[in-house]
Every structure is written in structure tokens, then in C-alpha cells.
Amino acid sequence: MNAGTGRYSKYIRPISIIFDLLVLSFLCLFFFKELNLNSLYYLAYQTLVWAIIAFSIQFYGIYRFTTPVEIASKILKQGMLFLLVIIAFFPFSKTVLFSGKAIAYFMVSSFILITIFKFLLFYYLKKYRVVTGSNYRSAIIIGYTPESIRLKQLFETRIDYGYRFLGFFSDKKSNSFIKGKLENVKSFVLDNGVNEIYCSLNEINNEQIKDLVDFADENRKTIKFIPDTKEIFSKNLKIDYYEMFPVLSLQKTTLHDPITKAFKRVFDICFSLIVIFGLLSWLIPLLAILIKLESRGPIFFKQGRPGIDEKEFFCYKFRSMKINKTTEMEASKNDPRVTKIGRFIRKTSIDEMPQFMNVLLGEMSVVGPRPHLWSQNKIYGNRINKYMMRHYVKPGITGLAQVRGFRGEIETDEDMINRIKYDVFYIENWSLILDIKIIIQTVFNIFKGEEKAY
Template sequence: MTASQIGRYSKYIRPISVSIDLIVISILGLFFLEDLNLNIEHYLIYQTIGWIAAAFSIKFYDVYRFTKPIEIISKIVKQGILFLLIIIAFFPFSKQVVFSGTVITLFISSVIGLITVSKFLLFYYLKEYRIITGSNYRSAVIIGYTPEAIRLKDLFETRNDYGYRFLGYFSDKKSNQNIKGKLADLKPFVIENFVDEIYCSLNEISNEHLKDLIDFADENNKTIKFIPDTKEIFSKKLKIDYYEFFPVLSLKKTILHDPATKVFKRTFDIVFSIIIIVFLLSWLIPLLAILIKLESSGPVFFKQGRPGIDENEFYCYKLRSMRMNKTTEKEASKNDPRVTRIGKFMRKTSLDEMPQFINVLLGEMSVVGPRPHLWAQNKIYGNKVKKYMVRHSVKPGITGLAQVSGFRGEIETDDDMINRIKFDVFYIENWSLILDLKIISQTIVNIFKGEEKAY
């Protein structure tokens, strides 16, 4: 079974931008600061962490197709000031380092100059690229046929550099040749036409319909934004953007979707997985491999296609804990005859999951996140459990909040899955580094203690 392929090259733009900036500051750091008697390796690590921390705090990489140039300049100035303070803070802690105000000034000026050029080149290149090639467009529909909705549609059509394709209005209150359909026609149209963004006039839709629409957008990985009536009270969960002078409200993304958070979490995943692979798996896997081979014939490792981020399929690695069989899409149950004796021990202590640190290193999984389900479970529960598909908006994890909260193992009733999804969604919406560390700590405790539902 294969996963549907979702997305366009937009997801690579921010990682590329971050990578370019880190390369620039590293090369300039080596060029300008090598004569200051620094431990250059330690300094470059400090500099990289400092740059990412500063970018995270001011949302430096939150630049969108509708962002104004003056906002980009403001972000660059803030980032430059914070980065300067971070660099200066390094020197008092190293007595042998020679501080030079001139060198630091030249270094920071060069960094800000080159990054300003690269940022604006990328920003304007993408605008021109959309206009010339018609690529990287987002398709949009509007609920409502109000003056504000018409103005937004005109903006989409006149500002090609924003990169939107308008596909139609939907309204229950008005009916004319410009209306694509009723609200009841919206959901199938969005799915069939791969609509990316739904814009909604707040005075066009009831609270009940709005709640249903938000759930639909969550489950199908669509973006919903709101066209405000000036008399509306804005929710604290909404943020306001301006397309020129046109105000548009959208639901705030979770912190896990913030580019700086993604970079931080990915860095943590790489460092943590390398430590585990080098210092634990390097001797543990050969030992377990011998025990697996002694008890039953077959490969040591077991790989299985699982749905990952955006429901894209990846191969999840495990140590084989069952005898060879043809029912791999059937989850294990209590006293499952397929499970070997060493397999029972590995499943009880979660040691069979250890090869998934390779998946983490490859970027297919995270150390902490929603556990990847079987494709069969996706098929059963995808449209049955509310917000089930939200879990696919982030990378799956080796361990997760649901697992350490007692909701792991066999799904015996719908409530088991519902509770698991509640914890997964809570994790996505309330992520923090402290939460990740708590989950990892509890997972380690559970490994030594053994889990009742791990069979």
C-alpha cells in the first residue's frame, strides 16, 4: 500500500533559507575570527545555536508570499542585533580569546549584508518564478459573496506574485453565475480539486458550520483563513495578516510548525539518535540479533510501510519479534502465537523499536511524536475518529505522549483509538522541549519497568 503524495517544493524553501544562512555565518566566522585565538570548533557550534535561538525568538524565518519588504528588513535588523549580543557574550567566558571590536563589527556587517542580499534575492526570485512559470501556486476558494470576498478575489487575480489561483465562491445566502455552489458542495469540491486554502467570510457561516469546517480542514490538512467583518471580535487563536491593505485572519499554526522549532527539533533528533546508535545500538543489536537467530529462522530486522508526515509512506524498522508470517498488517494481541520468546521480551521492554533511531537519523521519524499506525488502522479510523489525520501534520515518533500515558498496544475498542488521538493532538498543539524530555524520561522508566499492554 502506498501513501498519497502531498505538497510542492514550498516545504523546502525555509530549510534551504536556514541552511544558506548557517553556511554564510560559518564561512564568515572562519574568515574573520580565526586570528582571535578561538577554539574554532566550539565557537562555530555556539554561533550556530545562537543564530537559531535568535531566529526562533523573533520568528526570523516567518516570511510568506504576502510579507512586505519592510517586515523582512525589520526582522533582519532584530536578528542582527540579537546575534551581535550573542557573539559578544562568548568572549568573557574564554580568557585566552583576543577581543577585537573592529573584527566583530566587520564580521556582523558582512553577515547582515550577505544575508540581506540572499533573503531578498530568494524572496523576489520566488515572486518572479510564480509569475513566469505558473508554478508553486496555491488554489483557493471563498465562502461568501460579500464586498470583502470580492475584493480578496480581485487581489488574487491582480497580484500574481502572491501565487494564488481562485477557484470559486460558495454561498448559501446568494445565488448568481459567480457562485460555484452551496456550502454543502464545498467539501467534495475541495477534495476533488486539491484546494489548498479556504477563505471564509465570518458573517456568512454559522458557528456550527464553522466548527465543522475547522474539523474538516484539520482532518484533510487544509488551511482555513477568515475574512473579518470590522464588527467582529477577533479570537486570541487567530492571527491577522495583510495582503497589501487587505486584512485576513487565519488560525495560528502550532509551535511545531514554526520553522525555527522544526530546525531545533531536527537538530535534537540527530544528536540524540547518533548518541543512541553509537553508544547503545552498536553493541545491543548484535547481541539481540544472535538471540533472534538462535530461536527462529528469518531476517533479524523487520521493515514495514507506515504512513508518516503528510501521510507519505516510509519504511519503519524493527527487530523481528515474530516468527515469519503473512499477517503483518494485523497488530499483535495478548498471547499472540506469532511472537517468539525473545520477541516477547523485546516487545515488553520496547527494545524491538530501537532500530527506528535509524529512521530518525534519516529524517523519516522524530524521537518524540505520534506513533506511526498501520495502514489498515488509517483506513479504519481516518474518517471515523475526529482529528485523526492531524497526527500526520508532524513526523511520527519512536515514543509519544499517548504511549507513556497508557494508550499503547492493541486497539480493542474505538475508545482506545479516540484516547490515543486525544493525546497525540494535545502533544502537537502544546509541544515544548520540557514535554519531550518528560516523555523520553518516562519511556526509559517504562523500558526497565516493562509495560502491561506491550505484547
């Protein structure tokens, strides 16, 4: 990553969320101490409803181009809805005393602190970008039109937005401002660490749009569109305003939302703890004896795999093979490396159970795209469309592709293509219900047995 380019951006929302929850928790304990509340239950209720409301109104959806009026509007909406659900808590408990005065003090003091912090953070980041030139995002514009020139001028005049404009690209115009043609965009983006690509829809056709969207997906770049009268065929489009200038962008998936990620993380922790204490606590000693009796070597097998953002982590399994030097070669049918106990635990997927430790450590999720071998990433990363999208999220112990039968050995490119299709569908269409369905189907498949589980 280029020096100074968004190094701290990923921490801004978590810091804001943690600050808000700490303020609410501390002040409710202070102002409600005389109301005979069960503090644990009330804090759980308060945190849950805060998260639900924040998710519904996108309370933490504040960006570098968001206006102060929009921030104030979000705070007002959050405050009004939160007040209603806090008041609604009291009639359900006969022992709790209702105090309008205590609630008023709690709400006013909480939202004064939250508002001050949110605006201070917002204005501090703007000032930080102007003074230091840090936390910027580099951008290019495809198309040389009056609209794209206006956007370039906006980047240059509103330094507090934190954009560094690197140039125009156009097939229709040629002058000193234009860096190259459309065919030069991809190499320029990769060579210069471009973060955002803006496209004027006057100069590109539908095929070029599709190609650029695929390129942005594969290389984790943000793509946005400068709208005009041309009809746009795309799902997930949303409109933002930089002052009065409209731009269209492809919305990130639900799994990119901080509240959704936090909710999924809590689910992962709870589920993995149940499995670790309820199952692995007695399964590990039993399998340790059986594995050691059959072959020499460790009980667990660990292997480096690409995780979220293609960062390496060590994936743990029960050892199901004899010690060998071909660990980057996936197992095949009747593989001579697999031990007798190994065939059983692989057939029932028991060998994957230690990965609940990876889940607890935050390296994996219970449900998500399965982590591939590094060798598979190198082979298929540039060969299969949207392959790299699977690194947008944490890898999973089980996934949609696996319960649909696309697991095990990759014999043809078609096997991997089908697996990627299901992985991408899962990322773009995530829901808690889908996770639960996949978990239930995985358990069913374990007892039924799967043809490619070897």
C-alpha cells in the first residue's frame, strides 16, 4: 500500500462503534442505578437494539464526502428510535421503576457526547488530510467530458475530501491531461496503486463497463460511475453527492457492513465455543490415540492458506495422511498418502473440526468460501472470473459450494468455476438464514456421506 493511503481508515468505524457503546453502557449504569434494573439483561437489550437501529438507518455509514447535515440527520434518527425502544423496555418488568427524568438525563448526556465525538472525528480527519496529505485515496477518471472535468476540479478544490487525482483516460479525446486510452487503465491502476476508478458513461459501452467491474472485483478496487442520460443496467447501484455533484457506485455486500461483520463474529465465537467444549474436548484425546497408533507424526496438521485479503494464516486439521513432502497436492481418490483412520475422518469431515480454533482466533468463519491451497490461487487467480472475490471475506469451515457438491479434488476447470460461482453468490447474497441452512445441510451431508469426500 502506498504510504499514507488510507492506512487508518479501517479503524475509524470500529473506534466510533466502541466509543458509542461504552458511553451508552457507562451512562445507563450511572443514571439507572436506582431503577432496580438487572444490569446484565438491560445492557444486552440496549446493545442489541442500538445495533439493529444503527444497521437499519446506516448510522455508521459516514464517508469523506458526507455532509454535516447528513451526519446530524443520522444522529437525530438514531436518537429518536433509540429513545422509543428504551422506553418500551420498562413496561415488561414489574420490578423495574420507570423514571422519565433518569431516561431524559441518560439520553441527553449520551447523545451530546456521541455527537461531539462524531463531529470531532469527522473534522479532525478532514484537517488531518489537509495538513499531512495522509489518509488520501488516489483516483482516475475514464472519459474526458464536462462532467468528468467538473469532478476533477472538485477533487482539487476540496482537499479535505482526501482524493489525489492521477489523470484521465479516454479513447475519444487526446490532449496533455489524458494519461492514455482505455486499454491502458488496468496496468496503470495496478502500477500506481489507484484506489478508485470513476467512469463517465458517455465514453464506455456495456461490455467495457462489465469488463471494468470484473477487474475492480478481482483487484479489490472501488469503481464509481458519473451518471448521464444513458440507461444503466446494474444491480447494487447507489447514488452519492459530492456537494451537488452526483456519482454512482456499486454498493458493497452486506458482509462489508461493520454491524453485520460484528454480528457474524459473535455468532462464530458462540458456535465455535459450543463445538470446542462440547465436542472437541473429548474428541481430541480419542483421535490422538487412534492417529498415533496407526502412524508416526503429529496429531494435528497445519498448513498456510490464503485468508481474508489474501493474508496467510495456518489452517488446522486432524492429520489424516502419512508424513509426506507433497502437502500442496490435494488429495485424490484412493490416495496412498491417506491412512485408514484418515479415510474415515475425511469421509465424515471430522478432520476439519480443529478449524473451530481458527474460527475462535478470528482467522476463519463457520460459513464462508473454503480456503484454497496457495498453489490453486496461483493457477486459477487470473484464469477464472471473480476468483479473487472470495478473499473479500473470511474463509469458512463449510460453504455453499461444499453443500452443493463442489468439494474435494479439482479435476477440471469446470469444477473450480462452479465452486467460485457458489462462493460469489454467497458473498453477494449473505443472510443469517443462509448460514443456518448451510450448517444444517453440512451436518446432514456428514451423516449421509459424500461422494467426493476422500
